[in-house]
Amino acid sequence: MTALLQVRNLVTEFGGAKGRSGIRAVNDVSFSVERGRVLGLVGESGSGKSVTGFSIIRLLERPGRIASGEILFDGVDLSRNSEEEMRRLRGKRIAMVFQDPTVTLNPVLSVGTQMIEAVLAHESVSKDIARQRARDALGLVGIPSPEERLAAYPHQFSGGMRQRVAIAIAFLHKPDLIIADEPTTALDVTIQSQIIAEFQKLTEETKTAVIWITHDLAIVSRLADDIAVMYAGRLVETGPVSEVLNDPRHPYTAGLIASVPSQNQRGERLRQIDGMTPALNRLPQGCSFRRRCERADDGCLVIPELAPSGDRSFRCIHPVTKVSAS
Amino acid sequence: MVTSIIRRLIQAVFVVVAMTVIVFIGVNVIGNPVDILINPDANQAERARVIAHYGLDQPLWRQYLLFLQGLLHGDFGDSFVYGRPAMGLILERLPATLELAISALTIALVFGLPLGLYAGLYPNRVSSKLIMSGSILGFSLPTFWVGLMLIMVFSVELGWLPTNGRGPTLELFGAQWSFLTGEGIRHLLLPAFNLALFKTSLILRLTRAGVQEVLPQDYVKFARAKGLRERRVIAVHVLKNLMIPVVTIIGLEFGSLIAFSVVTESIFAWPGMGKLIIDSINLLDRPVIVAYLMMMVLLFVVLNFIIDVCYTILDPRVRLDSKA
Ligand SMILES: Nc1ncnc2c1ncn2[C@@H]1O[C@H](COP(=O)(O)OP(=O)(O)OP(=O)(O)O)[C@@H](O)[C@H]1O
Ligand code: SF4
Ligand SMILES: [Mg+2]
Numbered sequence: 034m035t036a037l038l039q040v041r042n043l044v045t046e047f048g049g050a051k052g053r054s055g056i057r058a059v060n061d062v063s064f065s066v067e068r069g070r071v072l073g074l075v076g077e078s079g080s081g082k083s084v085t086g087f088s089i090i091r092l093l094e095r096p097g098r099i100a101s102g103e104i105l106f107d108g109v110d111l112s113r114n115s116e117e118e119m120r121r122l123r124g125k126r127i128a129m130v131f132q133d134p135t136v137t138l139n140p141v142l143s144v145g146t147q148m149i150e151a152v153l154a155h156e157s158v159s160k161d162i163a164r165q166r167a168r169d170a171l172g173l174v175g176i177p178s179p180e181e182r183l184a185a186y187p188h189q190f191s192g193g194m195r196q197r198v199a200i201a202i203a204f205l206h207k208p209d210l211i212i213a214d215e216p217t218t219a220l221d222v223t224i225q226s227q228i229i230a231e232f233q234k235l236t237e238e239t240k241t242a243v244i245w246i247t248h249d250l251a252i253v254s255r256l257a258d259d260i261a262v263m264y265a266g267r268l269v270e271t272g273p274v275s276e277v278l279n280d281p282r283h284p285y286t287a288g289l290i291a292s293v294p295s296q297n298q299r300g301e302r303l304r305q306i307d308g309m310t311p312a313l314n315r316l317p318q319g320c321s322f323r324r325r326c327e328r329a330d331d332g333c334l335v336i337p338e339l340a341p342s343g344d345r346s347f348r349c350i351h352p353v354t355k356v357s358a359s
Numbered sequence: 360m361v362t363s364i365i366r367r368l369i370q371a372v373f374v375v376v377a378m379t380v381i382v383f384i385g386v387n388v389i390g391n392p393v394d395i396l397i398n399p400d401a402n403q404a405e406r407a408r409v410i411a412h413y414g415l416d417q418p419l420w421r422q423y424l425l426f427l428q429g430l431l432h433g434d435f436g437d438s439f440v441y442g443r444p445a446m447g448l449i450l451e452r453l454p455a456t457l458e459l460a461i462s463a464l465t466i467a468l469v470f471g472l473p474l475g476l477y478a479g480l481y482p483n484r485v486s487s488k489l490i491m492s493g494s495i496l497g498f499s500l501p502t503f504w505v506g507l508m509l510i511m512v513f514s515v516e517l518g519w520l521p522t523n524g525r526g527p528t529l530e531l532f533g534a535q536w537s538f539l540t541g542e543g544i545r546h547l548l549l550p551a552f553n554l555a556l557f558k559t560s561l562i563l564r565l566t567r568a569g570v571q572e573v574l575p576q577d578y579v580k581f582a583r584a585k586g587l588r589e590r591r592v593i594a595v596h597v598l599k600n601l602m603i604p605v606v607t608i609i610g611l612e613f614g615s616l617i618a619f620s621v622v623t624e625s626i627f628a629w630p631g632m633g634k635l636i637i638d639s640i641n642l643l644d645r646p647v648i649v650a651y652l653m654m655m656v657l658l659f660v661v662l663n664f665i666i667d668v669c670y671t672i673l674d675p676r677v678r679l680d681s682k683a
Contacts, residue, residue: 092583094575116589124586131577139578141599141674150595151585186675202585 035108036065037209037242038089043102043112045081045088056313058084058097060266063339066210066259069240073257073274075248075289077310080263082246086212088112089244090127091119107209125155128203132215134195138187144171144198145183151202170201174231193224200232207239214246229256250293254278262286265311265321272345282345282352284326320349328353367667371660378656383426386649430653436646440639445646449632449654454534455525456631459623460616462538462551463558464609470555471562472605478563479570480593490563497560502619506553506626513549521546523628550627554620558612565608569601576600603673610666614659 043062049055058081066072074082087093089104091111104111106127111119123129131137138147148167149160156163164183171179174197187195196216203211213232217225233256236243245257253260253274260277262270262285270283281287288306308325317323319334326333328351339348401409410416414425429435435445474494478487514522527542528535537543573579574597582596583589621633628634632651639647670677 090584092580120586120588122586123584129581129584131581133577136577137581139582139596139600140676141603142595143675147582150587150591154586154588154591188676199581 037068037107038244039065039103039105040085040089041103041105043085043088043104044100045084045093045097046100047097049100055096057100057266058313059088062102062263062266062268064261064268064271066242066244068209068242069236070259071236071243071245071257073253073260074244074246074263075250075253075260076263077248079310079313081266082263083214085263086129086214086244086246090123090129090212092123092129121155124151124202124208125206126208127210127212128206128208130196130199130203130211130213130216133219134192134199135187135219137199138195140187143184143186144190148183148198148202148205151205155206166205167201170205171198173204173235174198174201175227176201193220193228196220196224196228197231200228200235204235204239204241208241210242210244211236212244212246215248216245217252218247218249225252232256250278250289262289265316266313267321267348268339268346269322269349270345270347271339272347276345280355282347282354283322283349284328284351284353285322286347287353363671364668367664371664374660375656379427379430379653380423382649382652382656383423386645386652387422387426435650435653438639438644438647440642440644440647445644445650448635448647449650452630452632452635453654454536455629456617456620456624456633458536458538458547459550459554459620459629459631460613462547463554463616463620464613466551466555467558467562468609471559472566475563475566476570476593476598476601479567479574482567482571491567494560494563497556497563500556502553502557502622503626505556506550506623509549509553510626520549522549525630550623550629553626554616554623558616561612562605562608565604566601569604570597573597573600599673603670606669606673607666610662610669614655614662617658618655 041063043059044057045059046055046057060081062081062085064072074085076082084093084097087097088099089106089111091099091114093099099112102112106122111122114122138144145164145167148170149163152158152163152166153160158166168179168183171182176182176194176197182190187198190198196219200216216232217228220228229252232243235241245253247253257274260270260272260274261268262277262283264285270277270281270286277286278290281290285306292305306325311317311321311324319336320326320329321336323329323333328349330351332350337348337350339346407416414422417425433446437443438445438448441448474490478490481487510522513520523546525535525537525543525546527540528537530536537547579592579596582592587596617632619633620629620631621637623629624631624633625637632654635647636651638644639651
């Protein structure tokens with residue numbers, strides 16, 4: 034069985050025209066997501082996670098564009114789809130949830146309007162039926178008295194409730210794939226937990242595949258089946274979550290894990306990766322992580338390949354092994 | 360919603376009352392009206408008669424109350440120049456000015472909104488850049504010069520449109536209107552375009568700036584991510600947010616259209632209030648000035664009230680007292 038989504042050698046650039054290349058926010062990224070599976074896409078701020086998500090659903094901001102590569106969704110290359118073909122997929126088969134629920138809903142339209150239009154965008158049903166669908170969807174994500182809440186406006190909801198509305202909209206058409214771009218980052222911890230549980234329940238019911246973008250490894254270990262670690266536009270490590278988190282091979286992944294608070298001993302200084310993410314237009318020669326890597330040597334002056342090993346892969350010449358990491 | 364409207368109504372009444380005090384002090388207390396009203400050669404008895412006639416011998420608060428009483432009856436006294444009730448003169452000229460201002464505003468909206476929307480949606484097209492350069496011209500060319508040029512081109516050279524007056528009018532709601540006759544519309548065109556030019560540029564630039572501010576918002580991206588057609592994204596999600604600043608500006612600028620129509624009215628000999636008030640100021644025709652000022656106060660208060668109501672309709676966040 035082929036995967037639902039197969040991203041192959043995706044390159045997304047900002048600026049730069051024919052011939053010249055711009056800033057590569059996504060650089061030669063390949064991964065796949067099977068039906069009903071959850072992929073955790075992690076990495077520091079600016080590593081290109083969101084741009085990867087927006088490339089798939091083809092909602093890149095100008096001057097972003099897909100420069101090369103393939104995005105095979107159910108066998109169709111999305112990067113070659115027309116705008117109208119994409120529109121029919123968006124919200125219907127590929128949905129998206131954004132980071133900040135206070136700005137994802139239009140402040141001047143009622144929640145009902147924003148849900149009903151989402152139904153009507155893909156189905157020719159009467160407004161009454163669309164309204165019923167919207168109401169049921171609100172109930173499904175645990176919003177009390179959904180009938181009345183349809184008439185309310187976004188500012189009358191709390192942040193957590195607004196994210197539930199956004200999730201209800203995302204699941205309206207039982208999509209095959211949801212791209213969730215840090216959907217809990219802006220919420221406080223207890224709400225976070227509820228939202229994640231809600232999400233898990235819905236994905237199990239609808240068999241929806243999820244790309245969950247985050248920099249919170251704890252969420253990934255709880256939610257995801259697979260993990261893909263991004264650094265400066267490239268994937269540096271992929272594999273099943275438990276294996277990668279227990280036994281990271283790439284020094285950057287190892288560093289991320291070591292800097293999770295619960296991994297540190299009490300009283301010990303919180304460990305963190307030294308240095309800053311390099312600017313995309315001033316990447317070091319060879320491995321992008323070279324300047325921050327303890328294991329770097331002259332061998333790292335050539336860009337390492339993403340080398341597969343079993344169902345995992347990593348992009349490093351001197352990978353971490355369990356013995357050397359401890 | 361109803362309580363917020365009542366609250367705003369009460370505020371409006373306060374504003375009007377405050378303005379009556381300011382106008383009263385400005386016109387009656389600063390400077391001595393007796394000097395203006397009375398021939399310097401008049402004898403003592405005549406002086407006293409005139410002072411008593413205008414109530415100027417009364418204490419100030421009495422004078423103010425008399426002034427208010429007059430206001431309530433729409434009585435501002437007779438014009439010194441025309442010898443007729445001042446309010447009547449203003450009301451006679453009001454429709455001409457209103458008609459000119461409304462036409463100008465309509466033109467400004469009809470051209471400014473779509474052009475601004477286009478320039479905002481496709482900022483890199485050559486046509487958008489042309490539109491934006493054009494709007495700079497609209498901003499910087501002086502109204503009187505444009506008015507003269509319009510007359511030169513369309514009246515003198517081409518002979519298409521008349522240059523002065525309102526043309527034939529028809530009665531509607533008890534006032535005379537030019538736009539009801541074909542010839543009247545021909546008279547209205549040049550002055551209306553002249554007055555509209557600046558406002559068109561203003562609305563155009565405001566709309567474009569609004570589009571560029573709204574487009575990158577997450578809620579627009581989310582609307583697209585739902586699979587909405589681009590037409591709906593623009594016409595509902597973008598436009599509805601855009602209308603909030605546009606409505607504010609329209610309301611405020613409508614007042615200034617009326618107040619500054621005087622240049623256009625003078626060039627095109629348009630018999631509106633602008634021309635009347637300039638003449639009255641020159642001749643120190645106090646009752647007309649007072650009537651004009653109070654009319655303006657009322658107009659601005661009513662406009663602001665209408666804007667507030669529009670706001671409440673457009674922006675749900677303003678409906679503070681609505682329940683969820
Ligand atoms: N609109 C844009 N114009 C130009 N460059 C952009 C734009 N959006 C993103 N980029 C570039 O793409 C890079 C990756 O951005 P992206 O938003 O994907 O990061 P991210 O991994 O999602 O980070 P975060 O965790 O902060 O959300 C940025 O560092 C920036 O250089
Ligand atoms: S390739 Fe070299 S520099 Fe890059 S992560 Fe591996 S050891 Fe470090
Ligand atoms: Mg992001």
